[in-house]
Amino acid sequence: MFLSWSAALLGICGAAAAVPPAGEIPSKINAFILSLPGLPPTQVRALTSTYSASSDVVGYMSGKPYSQNALTSLACFTAQFVLGNDSVGIPVSAQEADDNWSTAVWQIPSCAIIPNNEQDVSTAVKIISFLHVKFAIRSGGHSPSPGFSTIGQPGILIDMQKLNQIALSADHSTVTLGPGARWGDVYAALDQYDLGVIGGRLPNVGVGGLILGGGYFHFSAMYGLAADNVKNFELVLANGTVMNASVTENPDLYWALKGGGPNFGNRLMALRSNKSNARRNRHALRSQFCARSKHLVPAIFDAMTEWQENGAIDDTLGTVALIVGLETTEVGLLYAQPTYRPDSFTPFYGLAAGTVVIPPTNGTLAEVTTILGESQSQLTERHDYRAASSKIDAQLYKDVYNVWQQQASAVYNATGANQTFTIQPWPASLAAASKSRGGNAMGIPIGSFQAWTTLIDWTNAVQDEQVRAVSINTVNTWTSLAQKRGLYESFLFMNDCSREQNPLAGYGSANLAKLKSVAMKYDPTGFFQNLQNNGFLLSKA
Numbered sequence: 001m002f003l004s005w006s007a008a009l010l011g012i013c014g015a016a017a018a019v020p021p022a023g024e025i026p027s028k029i030n031a032f033i034l035s036l037p038g039l040p041p042t043q044v045r046a047l048t049s050t051y052s053a054s055s056d057v058v059g060y061m062s063g064k065p066y067s068q069n070a071l072t073s074l075a076c077f078t079a080q081f082v083l084g085n086d087s088v089g090i091p092v093s094a095q096e097a098d099d100n101w102s103t104a105v106w107q108i109p110s111c112a113i114i115p116n117n118e119q120d121v122s123t124a125v126k127i128i129s130f131l132h133v134k135f136a137i138r139s140g141g142h143s144p145s146p147g148f149s150t151i152g153q154p155g156i157l158i159d160m161q162k163l164n165q166i167a168l169s170a171d172h173s174t175v176t177l178g179p180g181a182r183w184g185d186v187y188a189a190l191d192q193y194d195l196g197v198i199g200g201r202l203p204n205v206g207v208g209g210l211i212l213g214g215g216y217f218h219f220s221a222m223y224g225l226a227a228d229n230v231k232n233f234e235l236v237l238a239n240g241t242v243m244n245a246s247v248t249e250n251p252d253l254y255w256a257l258k259g260g261g262p263n264f265g266n267r268l269m270a271l272r273s274n275k276s277n278a279r280r281n282r283h284a285l286r287s288q289f290c291a292r293s294k295h296l297v298p299a300i301f302d303a304m305t306e307w308q309e310n311g312a313i314d315d316t317l318g319t320v321a322l323i324v325g326l327e328t329t330e331v332g333l334l335y336a337q338p339t340y341r342p343d344s345f346t347p348f349y350g351l352a353a354g355t356v357v358i359p360p361t362n363g364t365l366a367e368v369t370t371i372l373g374e375s376q377s378q379l380t381e382r383h384d385y386r387a388a389s390s391k392i393d394a395q396l397y398k399d400v401y402n403v404w405q406q407q408a409s410a411v412y413n414a415t416g417a418n419q420t421f422t423i424q425p426w427p428a429s430l431a432a433a434s435k436s437r438g439g440n441a442m443g444i445p446i447g448s449f450q451a452w453t454t455l456i457d458w459t460n461a462v463q464d465e466q467v468r469a470v471s472i473n474t475v476n477t478w479t480s481l482a483q484k485r486g487l488y489e490s491f492l493f494m495n496d497c498s499r500e501q502n503p504l505a506g507y508g509s510a511n512l513a514k515l516k517s518v519a520m521k522y523d524p525t526g527f528f529q530n531l532q533n534n535g536f537l538l539s540k541a
């Protein structure tokens, strides 16, 4: 069995005329092969001789010319040999390659490694690191940025979909989540125990990606971000070591992992919530969504700012989801407990009646998440989003909205692209809740502010620039008007950022410097900066 693999490897690398190994190369190759788990001595010997006979391996290791394609193929076949056919797809099926939310990011990698456990992840990282090949990591695949959780050829996709465990501790005080789990499944699994956690607001988003960007939830004003509620991260470092990060173990890394992006390791068990984070009042809640026509947008912005300045401060159990569309605007009122007409939402009760999208419901987090998921477009399309932040100001909202409305409508008429204009409240209590849970790397502004985002859906790649120009212009408008009026916030929420944005810079120079020094400590060779295909990387910040 192995000899046939060995022959295949030699053929791929074109190593008929092997470069004679020099110096330490043979012992380095041997040490690497020995570090791979589960290989009997005969296979270790055969794999070692295959590597030693490869002019590309030896060329790479001795600073001579080599083929990146050949090294990537060798990495794929080594991974398949060690982990098995079920865990490594060569070639990659269309179903596997196209499993990302936005068609704009779809690419076919050289192979896909689908680990079953942390040791498989460690093996993948060791192989990729030794052969110095490009890779991308995918959990839920909801990043709309090309190359962040996808990669073309030569390149390897590490797909975390099988690491999707949702394991509640015996005393129900913590839940261990795999990065490949989806938030809808997490809430559904916890529902039977009357429990919930702080996670994502829509069901299909992945645990892994959401937490590394912080993770904004309906009730973050009360409980902080998803990352703030993580008790322990388990991750695979660049050298394949599996390590924990918590308040007591590697606390500098723990801090950096809370919002610091894909810069430190491959995260395995992403979240354990402690008792106070998994209690009933995250399970049962009240929600209602109502749609109104666009002529009411100015009045809705007035109500929103009044609530942000008063109700959101006085009562941190409530939140408002404000999604302005081209024709209709949805206002969702959510409250972290079963209730009836909370006083804090009073500014919205005076608005002209609209169409009920979700009637006032006291339900569970799982139920509400399902309903919200069903209200989303299920079409397979190109997508993007983009972020901007500002202080609270109704006139600023109206002025930026007018610019956006005009441009988004024109592009809709020309291309059919749908876009939204979403104001997300970040009350002062959110930063305080983060701080009371130990703080994070994100440098969240201390006072109340809004984090704007947009969701953009379109179909034709030819229209990419035309469609994306609206959100780019809108962010520029936010920036210039807010700066002129003293309302600017440089903070950008990573999970809403588009590919060219730089959320890490918005965390502030001190946090950025600290993140870089933590990355240097745990990834001294720059594996995640240099070999990771793309992402919100410190090397770009």
Ligand SMILES: Cc1cc2nc3c(=O)[nH]c(=O)nc-3n(C[C@H](O)[C@H](O)[C@H](O)COP(=O)(O)OP(=O)(O)OC[C@H]3O[C@@H](n4cnc5c(N)ncnc54)[C@H](O)[C@@H]3O)c2cc1C
Binding pocket: 101, 136, 137, 138, 139, 140, 141, 142, 143, 144, 148, 149, 160, 179, 199, 200, 201, 202, 204, 205, 206, 207, 208, 209, 210, 211, 212, 213, 214, 215, 216, 217, 262, 265, 266, 267, 268, 495, 496, 534, 535, 536
């Ligand atoms: C419909 C929709 C709803 C959303 N709702 C929310 C919301 O309520 N709150 C919120 O905060 N955000 C929300 N987001 C944004 C979302 O959190 C980000 O898009 C996030 O990156 C998605 O995570 P993922 O695992 O699905 O993505 P992926 O595309 O798989 O990954 C995103 C990034 O994380 C990296 N990554 C993924 N897994 C790992 C891992 N295990 N180790 C290291 N790096 C990893 C990837 O390489 C990539 O750079 C939403 C997005 C969409 C499209």
